Every structure is written in C-alpha cells, then in structure tokens.
Amino acid sequence: MNNTPNSSSPPTCTLPPQAVSNALKITSTGSQTVYVAEHDDIQIGCTFQLEPADKGALDIEWSIMNPDTTQLDRVILTYQHGEQFAYDNPLRGRFQFTETDPSNGNASVRISTLRITDTNTFQCKVKQAPGIDSRKVTVGVHVRPQEPECWTDRSGDRDQDVTLHCVSHRGSSPLTYTWNRVSDSRGLPARSTTDLPGKPPVPFPEFCANRQYPSGRFVASPSRDVGTSHGQGGWTRVSALPPVAVRG
Template sequence: MDFMVLVLRCCSLFGILFAGLAHGLEITSGGSTSIEKASMESVKLDCQFTLAPEDSGPLDIEWSLLASDNQKEDKVIILYSGDRAYEDYYLPMKGRVHFNSADPKNGDASINLTGLKSSDTGTYQCKVKKAPGIRSRKLLLTVMVRPSKPRCYTEGVSVEGKDVILKCVSSEGTNPLQYTWEKTSDTKLLPASAVLDPTAGTMNVKNASAGASGTYRCTVKNRVGTEECIMDLRVTPPRNTAGIIAGAVIGVLLALILIAIILFCCCRARNRKKYEKEISYEIREDVPPPKSRVSTARSFTSVGSQRSSLGSMSPSNLHEYALKPQYDKIPSEEYERPPSHAPPPPGKMAGPNLSRMGAVPVMIPAQNRDGSIV
C-alpha cells in the first residue's frame, strides 16, 4: 500500500516537470550562432520565442552587447517593456537598431542592425522574460571590412636579365587577405620563373625577359569582399653601358680642356699686366721728364705785349723806353744750355743773339717813376 502511494507521487511529480518543460517560455530560434557580415551591410539577429499559459507576468525583451572583459559592464542596446519599444537606448547604435516586428509580444524578439561598423563586432544576447519564465540566446557577430581597391606597381627597374617584382597592396580590409596574380594579355600564362606570395601580394619574376611584358591583374579578397587592380609591365633591354661610359669620359675631358684654357688665359693676362708695369718703371727711371717751359712761354707773352705797346708809341719816346733796364731782357735759351755756357750779363746781350731769337730792334720810350710813358 505504501509502495503504491510512493509510485503515484513520483508519477505526479514527473508529470508536473514534463508539463513545465513542454509548455513554459521557450526560445525557438535555431541555426548558426556565429554570423559574419561586411561593413555597411545589414544583419538580422534572430530571437523567436513561445509562451506558456502559466507565463502570466509582464513581457520584457532585452538585447545587450556583452563585454569582452569581465571587468566591464554589458551594454543594453534595445528594450521592450510595458508594451513599448525603446530603440534609441544605446547612443553608438542610435537610429541603426530596430525590432524586426512591430509587436514583439507575438513571439518575435528579433532585431535588425543596419550600417554595420567594425566596432559592432561582439557577442549579442537576447533575453526574454515573462514571469515566471526567463530564457536567453547568444549570437556572435563579426563585422569584417571589405578590401579596399589595391594599388599595383613594380619595385625596382624592369630590365631584361634583372629580377622584376610586382606588388599589390590593399590599405584596408579585415585579415586574412588573399592575393592572386594573373596575366590577361598574350598567352595569359604567368612567366615560368614567377614566384607568388599570396599573403604579401608580391610576384617576383626572376631573370625577366621581354616575354614577361604584358598586362597583369591582381585580385585581393577576404570572406566578405573582393577588389582588383590592373597594371602594364614593360621589360626593356639593358642600356648600352659602354656608350654611357664613353660619353662620361668625353665629357670629363672636355671639362678639363675648358679649365686648362681658362687657366692659360688668366696666366697670360697676369703676365701681360706684370710686363706693362715693369716697362712703366723702366721709363720712369731711365728717361727724365721734359723741362717746363712755363717761364719761357710767360716771357714770350710779355714780349708780345711789349711789342704791341711799342707799336702805339711815338718815335720820340722810343729812345727813353730803350734805356730802361727792366724792359731790355728778352727770353732766351739760357735755361736749356749746359752749365759750361754762361749767359751774358743782364742788359748786355749781343745783337746777333737777339737776331737769332727773332728780336726786332726798336726804340724804347722813356718812363717816369710811376711807370707812365713820358
């Protein structure tokens, strides 16, 4: 009897438990809990639920961004409480997060997040509460940045016989980035000596030949996007180094010749100036300067004035004027004669000397003491 009572009680207890499990609040969304999206795209975070008759309390829905560090606080991004949605609760996502349903109490607590940014990456939790039931679901969202348009260029010189390196670089993009090279011209086959690095985005063409010339395309991609760039490669023949060296040598020789000519001209001009200076010194030392004839010229001027005066005198006065000793001195060459020839005494110059000097015998008028002609 006691055994039968115990069995009935156990059966009733298991019935209550199974009834609660079958008819209580449940999150019914399935599928992957890890989502990858590209930046600027939109994503739907799914959270479907069902209610049981015994869940009679008010319905509350809360979405939060869980902190990666346990020391930090979780960020609530959107709420539904008291039959009202609070969508501008989290400022960094203001205007970008909305409930998928206009009436979430019908069992759809999903949200839509638009204009994704790399900072939106994280773990999101959907929590549905309707007393006495409480359920939650977590989803991992990874927002990846598409690769930016890469830049294609060559590193070093593109000369035959040298190694030519083609580089492809994308400045933005979430790793891992994968680079591939292909030739789009001629045979569309990469050079046999090409070595590719899909991570660094380089293609090294060793010992390049003219056949490596052509058009190449580089493609970069990650899990959310693809971009590409195109470049032309022209492998040129090596330069004529012998001609370049010969030209350089000729240029140096011409420069040296020009410098030598300039130095020669400078030295010649300096010697000529020195020679002219020495000649001027010899002239000053060997040839005395000519004697001054200022006194002689003055004397002749005086004689000329006397002659003009005499021409206006009367014959009666000429005799007295000739007797005056201060007017009987006529310019002579006594200053130009050597010292051995003594000049005649003053007032006693002979007639022949006067005639040789071009003098004309005249009568000298007499004068009184104040110099007037009498």
Template sequence: MKVPPVARVPWGRAACPCPGLTRSLSITSADQSMFEKAQGEKVTLPCTFVLSDEDEGPLDIEWVLIPADNQKKEQIIIMYAVDRIYNHYYAAMTGRMQFTNPDPRSGDGSLDILNLKSADTGTYQCKVKKAPGVQSQKLQLTVLVKPARTKCSIEGSQEIGNDIILKCASQEGSPLLSYAWRRVAGTQELPATSMLNKNTGELLLKNASQDYSGTYTCVASNRVGTDECFVELNVTPPINTAGIIAGAIVGTLLGLFLLAFLVFCCCKKRREKKYEKEVHHDIREDVPPPKSRSSTARSYIGSNRSSLGSMSPSNMEGYTKTPYSQVPSEDFERTTGQNPNFAPSKYDIAHKIGDITVV
C-alpha cells in the same frame, strides 16, 4: 495528481526542463550562433520564442552587448517592456537598430542592425522574460571590412634577364587577406618562372623576357569581398650603359666649358666698366683745363698799361725800358725752365705779347 508550480529562476538563466513539469517560455532560434557580415551591410540577429500557458506575466525583451573585457558591464542596446520600445540606451547605434517585428508580442524579438561598422563586432545576448518563464541566447557578430584601395606596383628594372617583382596591397580590409595574380590577355596564365606569395601579394618574375610583357591584374579578397588593381609590364632590351656614360661625360665637360666662358666674359666686362669709371674720374678731378696763352699775356700787359697810365711824366723815366725777362709767358717760362742758358731776344718777347712793344 496535482502538478506543483514551476519554480522561478533568476533573470538570464533558462528554466530547468525537469520531468513532470510543464515547460514554459522557450527560444526557438538557437540553430545559428555566429554571424559574419561586411561593413555597411545589414544583419538580423534572430530571437524567436514560444510562450506557454504558464507564462502569465508581462512580456519583457532585452538586447545587451557583452564586452570582451569581463571587467566592464553589459551595455543595454534596446528593450521592449510594458508594450513600449526603448532604444535610447546605446548612442553608438542610435538610428541604426530596430526590432525586426514592430510588435514583439507575436513571438519575434529579432534585432536588425543597419549600416554595420567594424566597431559593432561583439557578443550580443537576447533575453526574453514572461513570468514565470525566462530564456536567453548569445550570438557572436563579426563585422569584416571588404578589401579596398588596392594598389599595384613594379619593383626592379624592366630589362631582359632581370628579376622583377609585381607588388599588390590593399589599404583597407579585414584579415586575413589573400592575393592572386593573373594576366589579362591570352591564356591568363602566369610565366613559368613566376613565384606568388598569396599573403603578401608579391609576384616574383625571375629572368624576365619580352614574352612577360603585358597587363597584369591582382585580386585581393577576404570572406566578405574582393578588390583588384592593374599594372602594365614592359620588358625591354638592356640599355647601352657605356654610351650613356660617355655622353654624360661629354655633356658635363661642355657644360663646364660653357660655364667657365661665361664667368670669363663677366669678369672681363666688369674690369672694363671699372677702368672706364676710373679714367673718367681722373680726367674730371685731376686734370685742370688748359689756360689761354694770349689771354694771360694780354692781361699782364693791360695791367702794366694801367700802371703806366697812372704815373706822371716825371716818374716815367724808370719805366721807359722794361726788362724783357718780366714779361709772363707760358712758353717763355717753359723754355727757360728746360734750358737755363737760354736768353730770349727782344723779337721773341715782342712776338709773345702781341702787337704791343715796350720801348
């Protein structure tokens, strides 16, 4: 009986294994379809196949990334065609992808992706074609981020009888993250009153006692890794708040008194400087220097002598007796000004003008 030729099927659709027909190309690595890896690791997406005698056309192997959005087109990643490898289609993976076997004609078209990133998560499809056989296989890759930069902290006053919360959170890491607390020393068991929330990483210690003191560690984990941090808890007796308040009040009062004293000293110093400047200014501008009594009297007498010397003997008669009241003297003017009835004698006038007496 003559076997009819195998019908050609569209690209991407497997050949129908109908009874009475010889099977063509088949993919043998269909056992696992989902892969989970950590960021930075390497993954091998399997795509092994077996050819039949019916497959006589050129071998084509193509890896594509199927977007989650059905409106977007498939993105070719790498291709083997006409005995050549083409790997320049997808810039996001340039230098990070390769065929596991440099010669895919051996029946191994598996794909290696190096240094995985979270953006590499997606659905990948391997298409193998050797006419008339065509086969394809889809694989789901999920790239997870390990927990990293986990930080521990304490919330609440670390005093006996208080409720204390130990907090733990990872800055990086793919969900779902799980947190676990334990004590570093001793039995590593948590206090009996503790309550742990594995999803948030909070550990509540109710009615804390000094026995709760010690070092605690928190471990954050997901399906691809773990990370941990440490915190030191020191539960102490309550602080004497009354003494602290009294001391604060006394210290405040002393500080205010000292401040007031400094302000008073500064104001007093400024007033003294201002007074000194005003007194110095008054003496320099308002008070004239005192005049010499003897110089005033002598200058007056000298002027009279000059006047007398310039007169002739015939004109001297009217000036032989000069009234005493015309002799200038500061003391004389001051005395007569104070007492209008005062009449100086000729001895007083002679004493004022020195050793010269007018006859």
C-alpha cells in the same frame, strides 16, 4: 514540579521548489559569429515560440555583453508591457526591432550603417514566466579592402624576371592577396612565385614572374571575409624598359 506540557510551536514543513520546464524556446538558428563590412546593415535573428505554460508578462531584452564577466552587461533595447524602450547607447537609432510588434514571436533586430566600434557580442533574452531563453551572436565589423595600387619592377635587361607589387591602403588586416593572369587563358607562369622567400617582410605582396611568357596582364585581388577588391599590374619582357607604375 511543573507537569505542564511544552507549548512549543508545531513543526513546519517546507515544500521543495516546483520543477520548472522552460517551455519558451528561441528558434533562430545560424552562425553565432558573423562578419560584416563597415557601413553595411545586418539583421540578427531572435524568433521565439511560447507554450501555454508560459503565463507571465512577456519581457524581451537586447543587450551588449560585457567581456568582463564581473561587470554588468549593457541593456540597449527592451519590449515590456506592450511597449518598446531604447536606452542611451552608441547604437541608438540604428538598433531596432524588425517587427512593429515583437510579441508575435519575432524579436529580431536590424543594425544599420555599421561602424567598426559596433563590433560586439549581442544577447537576445526572452522571458515569460516560467519560461526563459536567450541567444548570443557576435558581430565583427571590418573595413572592406580598397582597390589596390599595383606597380612593376624591371631590371631593364632581357630575359630577367619581373616583379609585380600590389598594396591595398585600406582594409582590415589581415588581407589575403590572390594573383591571376587576365589577359589570356594561359594562367600564371609555371614557376612564378609570390611573397618571395628569403626576403624581409613587406607590407604588400610580391609576384615574381619568370621568362616563360613575354607579356601579359595580371590582377591582384585583396580579400577579407567581408569582400574582395581588384587592381591590375601589367608587365612585358622588353629590354631597356624603365619601371612602370600601374594603378588598378
């Protein structure tokens, strides 16, 4: 009989991973969805604060988030080992750090001369082991409304309602139109209506003025969340007047 003790290996002891507290913190605040007019510039904030516990190499990464979560995001700008690296993308040359040295706690960027195709969600990620934090901002680029074209329809009969039309031929939908009387302080006629009910949809707003005030000058202002434009349409209650086209 073999009484030799078993020569098996001593038991091993695996330590649990050390709990890590993300001391690094991005301190930028503000809206995470912003709307900007085409051709304007925008600054996206990404300031951060480091703590003594963060001892690794500083790594800053800006990327365009892929709406398909199964696909990779697109890295467009980084700061690593004291150097900035811009990667090939449609924003190259227009997407830059606002500071020469972003390691001083400011990884904010500026996007210049915005295009409609720049509409995206951007992520700033800052890492310095063991700390890591990130911030996302969605930028929507819209076309600012163009000065509208306005005109007046008259039946030619006295004491008849007059309909004013206005349309802006350029501007990201949907546009909101606001009518105001600008020739004096009386405001719109009390029973005037806009977007006449019971009529099929039209690509421009209509304003039907009643017979309370014989004349006046009105302005229609198309607006979007990136700006407002103005145009003018005038009307008068005089018999036998043909339709008049008034351009803003």
